[in-house]
Amino acid sequence: MVDKEDLRAEFSSRLHEALDDAGIRSRGRGVDIHKRLKTVGVHKTTQAISKWLNGEAMAEADSMIALCDWLKVRREWLEYGVLPKEQTAESFNQQLRVGDESNVSGMVERFGKVPLISWVQAGAWCESICNFEPYDADAWISCPVPISQSGYALKVLGDSMTNPGPGRSYPTGCIIFVDPETQANTGDRVVARVPRTNEVTFKVLDSDAGRVYLRPINPQYPIIDITEETHICGKVVGSFIPE
Template sequence: MAAAPIPPAASNANAIALGKSRGSNIVVSEYQLMVDNIHQLTIAQAPCQSQCMVDKKFEMRAAFSARLHKALDNAGVRAHGRGVDIHKNLKLHGVSRTPQAISKWLNGESIAEPESLDALCEWLQIRREWLEYGAGSAPDAELKSHPQAGASQMAPNKIPLIDWAGIAEFAGIGHVRAGWEGTWLCCPVQLGDRSFATIVEGDSMVSPAGGPTYPPGCTIFVDTALSAEPGDRVIALLPHGQGATFKEYVTDAGRYFLKPINSQYPLIDITGSVNLIGKVVGTYIPE
């Protein structure tokens, strides 16, 4: 059956409705008008949907940044210079990220990728699902259930005595673990929450010709929150599982070295895989 022709009056009405003058050769059906209207509505809605997606991603990044700062606060990480502390501790866990990438995490501009998330959670002793998605309880609840964990357990003017094998772990998390049963030492000056003491081993820092000397058995006090300058005595972590070392931080012709006071030991060239973890601020030599 042939379709009924469109009456001229209807054709002219449709043309007028679309802004066409009477007698126009363009004929548009009501069906075509409906399709055009739907198409226009769809186009009009697209920017709104795109904007909603952008807003959602912004909210996710901002929420991740807030959780990261909360975890850093609970771990006693200093507020000023956090990017440096994160960079240093990620390297201790085998992950290297640029300062720019870390800054974006802290400023809510991006979310850490899986490898960095794992390293952050191991360092800060938090669950990944909480840091990444906000699922589960916040880390402050975990600290309340384990009152010995975290920086808040530091007694005034007392710092933990850490053996050389435990220095890398302490530097990584910034505090002793829950249930730690080691020794606390009174310090003659007030140090930060991330400070520790250790007992010198070996004679690489013994001066054979007078001057400052650190014989085996003496106790040194280390503050990991202080930045080292050339001439300072430091604790550094060496690459390839060689552990920690106590040396003088020096520079020569634009290069940096770890220098033993005892000249019988060699200089250690500081490369990207050597981490300075703390500045020696004092010593105690028993009689």
């Protein structure tokens, strides 16, 4: 489980760091942030902003984007601590601008929060996403990639998807974003429920000579044959490794 207090405290520390770099005064920062957000159509109370600065809460998606645009930092860094810190020309162009209120709803949809759930909950999610209640989640975190409203996040356990050599790797503690509504094809990373044990696993969907199976990135682990009883719960559409 991700410690919510640690996430909030680390976000607050990075926010202060970005404000320092931007030359924003130390005293009265809450007022300065409030004025800035208001000018771009993001309306937050001074009490809410104070909680960000004191490590008591995380900024919501619309506020996070506006802060990154203002302070010239990457959202992945401000929210999660993923380097690099500064925006590049490419990341700036990709960043949705908060120029007016008409853009806000689109940004919330593009960078919505998804529940961080347990692997046990992921098994039940395969059955019916409608049965999930918001308070069942360990936490709600923003997804930095497009994802449907059915999407969710999982914290990787074990090292079956850790690459011992070069290439993409998903070590223990890595956060993955799963979209049940996105079609999974051969070569995609997927979350699947395997028969008999009904356990949920994270693997690569692969095939060879007509044989379809789930392949771990770590070659020390066995592949898992896909049968009629295997259920692909969703495609992994994004990931990040917390600091």
